[in-house]
Amino acid sequence: MDRYAVFGHPVGHSKSPQIHAAFAAQTGQSLSYEAIDAPPDGFAEALRDFIEQGGRGCNVTVPFKDEAYRLADRCDALAGQAQAVNTLRVEPGGRLAGFNTDGIGLLRDLTQNLGLVLAGRRVLLVGAGGAAAGIVGPLLAAGIAQLVIVNRTPQRAGDLARRFAAHGPVRAAPLQAPGSGFDLVLNATAAGLGGRAPDLPVAVFSPETVAYDLVYGPAAGPFLALARQAGAGACHDGLGMLVEQAAEAFWLWRGVRPATAPVIAALRGA
Ligand code: ATR
Numbered sequence: 001m002d003r004y005a006v007f008g009h010p011v012g013h014s015k016s017p018q019i020h021a022a023f024a025a026q027t028g029q030s031l032s033y034e035a036i037d038a039p040p041d042g043f044a045e046a047l048r049d050f051i052e053q054g055g056r057g058c059n060v061t062v063p064f065k066d067e068a069y070r071l072a073d074r075c076d077a078l079a080g081q082a083q084a085v086n087t088l089r090v091e092p093g094g095r096l097a098g099f100n101t102d103g104i105g106l107l108r109d110l111t112q113n114l115g116l117v118l119a120g121r122r123v124l125l126v127g128a129g130g131a132a133a134g135i136v137g138p139l140l141a142a143g144i145a146q147l148v149i150v151n152r153t154p155q156r157a158g159d160l161a162r163r164f165a166a167h168g169p170v171r172a173a174p175l176q177a178p179g180s181g182f183d184l185v186l187n188a189t190a191a192g193l194g195g196r197a198p199d200l201p202v203a204v205f206s207p208e209t210v211a212y213d214l215v216y217g218p219a220a221g222p223f224l225a226l227a228r229q230a231g232a233g234a235c236h237d238g239l240g241m242l243v244e245q246a247a248e249a250f251w252l253w254r255g256v257r258p259a260t261a262p263v264i265a266a267l268r269g270a
Pocket residue numbers: 062126127128129130131132151152153156188189190191194196197198199
């Protein structure tokens with residue numbers, strides 16, 4: 001049976017095994033998918049062992065996406081832009097192909113599942129780490145009118161905006177003064193993992209604003225609570241993005257596109 005896995009640290013509560021098992025059952029693909037907790041300095045070794053034991057591909061999550069980018073023998077354009085890889089595929093001959101499906105996953109959730117139109121919209125991106133870097137290119141490619149990036153450490157927001165300046169209308173702003181009138185506010189910080197919301201002024205939210213946290217479950221709680229209290233029109237966590245990025249990885253590995261709606265519904269119901 002073909003073996004797949006998600007590598008992370010920690011990774012115990014990952015929903016990816018459940019998602020890929022559902023995709024495999026739905027599409028009649030015979031495969032196994034497990035969560036592998038690699039030590040912070042042991043990802044390369046754990047990946048090598050996995051491939052030696054027949055691993056065909058894997059997802060990569062925090063904190064190994066940068067290292068996966070460096071370990072890949074070749075990367076697709078989105079992974080190259082993001083300088084981060086969340087999906088690896090073992091090619092014939094053993095070479096490793098790297099992909100980043102996070103941006104595609106976010107866009108599919110926003111536009112197909114939530115029905116948002118991105119073209120012409122003003123978007124605020126909070127955060128400038130790996131998660132943020134993975135979505136800037138796809139957001140700009142979707143034809144948004146403006147992307148403003150803010151971050152606790154302002155220099156990283158400036159660096160990220162400069163890196164993508166040739167791709168569309170993107171600029172950095174101070175976390176305390178991002179402006180207002182945003183159609184969409186995306187939280188790509190890790191603040192929620194520590195039970196906190198980023199220190200944003202409430203004026204970024206209005207009844208016309210959709211607030212979206214890239215993480216799901218309790219970690220999305222603080223940001224979405226802030227957005228709700230500040231009057232955001234709609235609030236969503238990143239469960240749909242998680243399932244959509246997984247579907248894209250599944251397609252890259254198996255050449256089959258699973259239906260995502262029933263899997264999202266099952267996870268929401270659980
Ligand atoms: P990831 O791959 O999850 O993006 P990362 O590259 O370490 O991880 O980036 C974490 C992001 O969350 C950064 O934007 C970070 O801000 P800094 O650049 O200032 O570190 C942000 N972040 C983490 N904790 C935060 C907090 N308590 N408040 C606001 N931003 C926070």
